[in-house]
Amino acid sequence: MTDQIRDRIRAIIAEQAMLEPDQITENSTPQDLGIDSLGLVESIFAIEEEFDISIPFNANEPERSEFDISNMGTIMAAVERLVAQKAA
Template identity: 65%
Template sequence: MSVKDRVTRIIADQAMMETAEVTPDKTLEDLGIDSLGLVESIFAIEEEFDIQVPFNANNPEESDFDISSVAAIVAAVESLVDQQSA
């Protein structure tokens, strides 16, 4: 299963939606994921990929982890996974 598929599944689970409904262009807000859901998603992503996400829940706009869309989250996770395996 690809990083994209795994991240999409985590986000879909958090949004209580089918994975097909979680498209790359959607924002977490579009999917009905609030700040608590975002934090839970970040924890699930960290656990799934055994990575540390540089995310400040108190100040997400100052984070190095782009949460602007599903595609941005996937790209950020792929980058972290690549860095970890390097």
């Protein structure tokens, strides 16, 4: 399931960044991928919708968020945790 979650996140991010999914690495930052703050918010909404989860994201105070958006690996790990919590 983890690979499926990561693949779907890659697809969502790739669509937003107008890239191919295989260009999205876990070390890629949103900035590396050319995703601005609005694009990141749109990506987060798409991820929430895809996995039926609510991401605790505060654009005004990112340092206070429990959802680390510093790179794709941390985003994927956080989504996996939320999906697992929902399933429990």
